[in-house]
Amino acid sequence: MTELENGGPPALEPGDHRRLARVLLAAARERRPVEPLSACYPQLNVADGRRIRDSALADRLAEGERLAGAVASPGRAGEPRLAWITNSMVLTDAKVPLADLIDPHVEPRLALRLVEPLADPIGSVSALVRASRGLRLCLEVVDSRYAPGPTTMADEIADNCGTAKLYVAGDTAAPGADVLADGAIDALVMLAASVAHKQGGLEPGTLLVAPLHGTAGR
Numbered sequence: 001m002t003e004l005e006n007g008g009p010p011a012l013e014p015g016d017h018r019r020l021a022r023v024l025l026a027a028a029r030e031r032r033p034v035e036p037l038s039a040c041y042p043q044l045n046v047a048d049g050r051r052i053r054d055s056a057l058a059d060r061l062a063e064g065e066r067l068a069g070a071v072a073s074p075g076r077a078g079e080p081r082l083a084w085i086t087n088s089m090v091l092t093d094a095k096v097p098l099a100d101l102i103d104p105h106v107e108p109r110l111a112l113r114l115v116e117p118l119a120d121p122i123g124s125v126s127a128l129v130r131a132s133r134g135l136r137l138c139l140e141v142v143d144s145r146y147a148p149g150p151t152t153m154a155d156e157i158a159d160n161c162g163t164a165k166l167y168v169a170g171d172t173a174a175p176g177a178d179v180l181a182d183g184a185i186d187a188l189v190m191l192a193a194s195v196a197h198k199q200g201g202l203e204p205g206t207l208l209v210a211p212l213h214g215t216a217g218r
Contacts, residue, residue, distance in 0.1 A: 010047040021055035049157030069207030072187035083163035120196035141165035
């Protein structure tokens, strides 16, 4: 099941989604945090958050970036949340560009990097592992675009769950799947299905990132 199959209808209009996505993109570009969207739009729901997140991705792709993969972490109710990764977000070394960020912190993750293409639909995690080099250690740089204050799950999803940068530690093999947080295996399949749904399959080099034990919450 892809993430797109979950949740009810949005409360806001498509024009609102595009406008709010650009507000968050501008906040990141200018390093200027904004109030959580739900402060002005209390009706904002998870479906709105997903559409705002996806609209921001569409703007980034229109500017020449490429979809590189996705990150998952369990939400407040245990349901996996998705954040998109573009090529400009993937770091080539472990030096984090602090001048480009607002108030970042780093969280350890595990990643699958595909070396073989996979067609849509994605059936199981075993298919993902066969098409990859196995689990790799990585660091996710989380940098919320919101000013301090209460946020909802919809706010967090709209903000791409705060995902700003990602560094994968080369070909260093990670421990086995037993170190993944609860639900992370299902989250990897959800990520793969969502990315494949968006681009018609998975290409070599696609990154799928899941949380370690004890690092699942945001």
